Amino acid sequence: MKFYNLNYRKENINFNQALKKGLGKNQGLFFPMNLPKLNNKIIKDLLNLNFIDRSNYIISLFLDEKEILSNDLKLQITKAFNFPLLLNLIDKNIACLELFHGPTLAFKDFGVRFMAQILNFFNRKKKIIILTATSGDTGAAVAHAFYKIKNIKVVILYPYKKISILQEKLFCTLGNNINTIAIKGNFDDCQRLIKQVFQDKELTKLLYLNSANSINISRVIAQICYYFEAFAQIPLNQKEKKIIFSVPSGNFGNLTAGLIAKTIGLPIYKFIAATNINDTIPRYLNKGYWQPKKTISTLSNAMDVSIPNNWPRIIEIFNKNNWNLNKLESCSITDEQTTRTTINVFNKYKYILEPHTAVSFCALEKQILKKDTFNVFLGTAHPAKFQNYIYKILHKKIILPKILINCIKKKNLSYILSNNFSDLKNFLIKNYVI
Numbered sequence: 526m527k528f529y530n531l532n533y534r535k536e537n538i539n540f541n542q543a544l545k546k547g548l549g550k551n552q553g554l555f556f557p558m559n560l561p562k563l564n565n566k567i568i569k570d571l572l573n574l575n576f577i578d579r580s581n582y583i584i585s586l587f588l589d590e591k592e593i594l595s596n597d598l599k600l601q602i603t604k605a606f607n608f609p610l611l612l613n614l615i616d617k618n619i620a621c622l623e624l625f626h627g628p629t630l631a632f633k634d635f636g637v638r639f640m641a642q643i644l645n646f647f648n649r650k651k652k653i654i655i656l657t658a659t660s661g662d663t664g665a666a667v668a669h670a671f672y673k674i675k676n677i678k679v680v681i682l683y684p685y686k687k688i689s690i691l692q693e694k695l696f697c698t699l700g701n702n703i704n705t706i707a708i709k710g711n712f713d714d715c716q717r718l719i720k721q722v723f724q725d726k727e728l729t730k731l732l733y734l735n736s737a738n739s740i741n742i743s744r745v746i747a748q749i750c751y752y753f754e755a756f757a758q759i760p761l762n763q764k765e766k767k768i769i770f771s772v773p774s775g776n777f778g779n780l781t782a783g784l785i786a787k788t789i790g791l792p793i794y795k796f797i798a799a800t801n802i803n804d805t806i807p808r809y810l811n812k813g814y815w816q817p818k819k820t821i822s823t824l825s826n827a828m829d830v831s832i833p834n835n836w837p838r839i840i841e842i843f844n845k846n847n848w849n850l851n852k853l854e855s856c857s858i859t860d861e862q863t864t865r866t867t868i869n870v871f872n873k874y875k876y877i878l879e880p881h882t883a884v885s886f887c888a889l890e891k892q893i894l895k896k897d898t899f900n901v902f903l904g905t906a907h908p909a910k911f912q913n914y915i916y917k918i919l920h921k922k923i924i925l926p927k928i929l930i931n932c933i934k935k936k937n938l939s940y941i942l943s944n945n946f947s948d949l950k951n952f953l954i955k956n957y958v959i
């Protein structure tokens with residue numbers, strides 16, 4: 526399949542190129558040329574397959590056999606999706622799709638691990654440098670996904686002393702092909718530095734750079750697969766109900782994947798786009814005007830985004846399907862509501878929510894009262910990542926998963942640099958130019 530650029534529709538490239546380019550001309554996102562429609566019989570058969578075989582079928586809709594043979598693709602998927610995925614029923618018609626059992630305990634493992642494996646497969650001996658900035662979760666997912674992959678080096682920038690020790694240990698202790706740099710500045714400085722690197726003629730000539738960020742089409746395609754798995758795990762006696770998904774959203778990559786799953790035939794009745802008080806999208810959908818505000822810090826910090834970078838893809842999906850945007854329900858949740866939801870859900874169901882997942886649950890509350898619905902809220906991070914918060918409000922100690930315990934003991938290997946571009950440039954030339 527070909528992919529076209531949403532800002533320059535004449536630019537058509539195949540998957541392999543879209544994967545390596547990330548963004549096209551005029552900063553445009555890539556989008557699949559035609560979204561196939563699977564009939565009910567095929568969907569039914571697909572739901573009977575295991576997760577890996579089904580994911581292989583779904584992803585192969587977007588890649589040509591000429592680019593990668595089915596068996597090779599299956600091998601990459603098997604390496605990427607090597608952790609459990611669970612639809613955890615907390616009541617008859619409510620379930621959490623737990624996407625947080627991967628190596629860095631957040632749903633980003635799905636997209637980034639697939640990207641790492643497929644990039645490795647398509648790479649022909651070039652030395653690729655993955656350069657990315659993180660305020661927490663993405664850095665960990667990227668570091669673990671690319672760890673020890675041949676011919677790929679990873680450089681991750683993050684703001685010095687501005688992320689939690691636990692978060693820092695999760696990706697700054699790996700070593701090998703993973704280099705981490707603490708920048709004396711804030712997250713915006715890190716993002717600015719990355720932009721400057723990608724615009725620097727000398728560096729882009731010397732180094733073969735890729736950013737692995739959330740606009741990469743490979744990450745979105747990988748995420749389609751878990752919506753199908755959720756369906757496969759819905760209990761038999763709930764399957765005929767209206768299936769509703771609540772998606773905690775920041776850059777809207779997760780929701781983009783869900784809408785593509787629906788477009789190709791998965792019978793999802795409705796989506797709810799749940800945001801924190803960074804509510805550009807809920808205000809846009811409810812009031813009709815586009816007016817991003819300054820980004821505000823919240824408990825669900827991975828969703829502190831006021832200009833969601835996948836939004837143009839969502840508009841494209843609605844246009845192509847002739848769906849009206851008012852079919853998309855959306856809802857903005859405050860930190861008070863997030864905390865109240867965490868407390869209520871624990872008291873009522875004995876289930877522990879971290880803040881992002883609490884946002885997705887809270888946005889569902891009106892739906893779960895309806896008997897003819899089955900409601901899935903996406904769980905995007907493991908509660909153990911928010912130990913202190915959960916102890917504070919629920920007085921519960923969470924046992925840390927092994928991966929976190931192991932990292933805490935290890936030494937932080939980060940370099941520390943100023944927020945001057947010239948310092949970073951010298952560092953890159955000194956360490957990566959061969």
Ligand SMILES: *Cc1c(COP(=O)(O)O)cnc(C)c1O
Pocket residue numbers: 631632633662739773774775776777778779780827828881905906
């Ligand atoms: C990134 C992230 C989100 C938001 O996902 P998008 O695809 O950017 O909308 C939600 N929860 C957690 C824990 C995340 O890390």
